[in-house]
Amino acid sequence: MLSASQKALKEKEKADWSSLSRDEKVQLYRIQFNESFAEMNRGTNEWKTVVGMAMFFIGFTALVLIWEKSYVYGPIPHTFDRDWVAMQTKRM
Numbered sequence: 001m002l003s004a005s006q007k008a009l010k011e012k013e014k015a016d017w018s019s020l021s022r023d024e025k026v027q028l029y030r031i032q033f034n035e036s037f038a039e040m041n042r043g044t045n046e047w048k049t050v051v052g053m054a055m056f057f058i059g060f061t062a063l064v065l066i067w068e069k070s071y072v073y074g075p076i077p078h079t080f081d082r083d084w085v086a087m088q089t090k091r092m
Contacts, residue, residue, distance in 0.1 A: 006031055 002010065006027070012020065013028055020028075029036075078084055 002031070 009024060009027055010031070012024070017025070079088075
């Protein structure tokens with residue numbers, strides 16, 4: 001609902017617009033529209049949340065991989081040793 005000053009301004013609007021000051025014109029615009037075109041199209045900070053969540057999950061995945069390497073997987077088999085590979089190659 002309109003306040004008393006806004007109602008008076010709406011009545012003044014019906015007269016010649018050249019008698020209105022710049023501030024009164026802006027107030028009339030704000031009565032009709034909540035935001036200007038520039039305010040409506042300004043960016044949001046939502047990208048910070050998205051990047052933060054992506055970094056969190058990447059970090060969590062890295063911790064899981066480190067835990068798996070330490071506690072789940074056993075030692076590397078001896079067949080991956082350079083000496084073993086050299087002996088196998090020589091025997092072939």
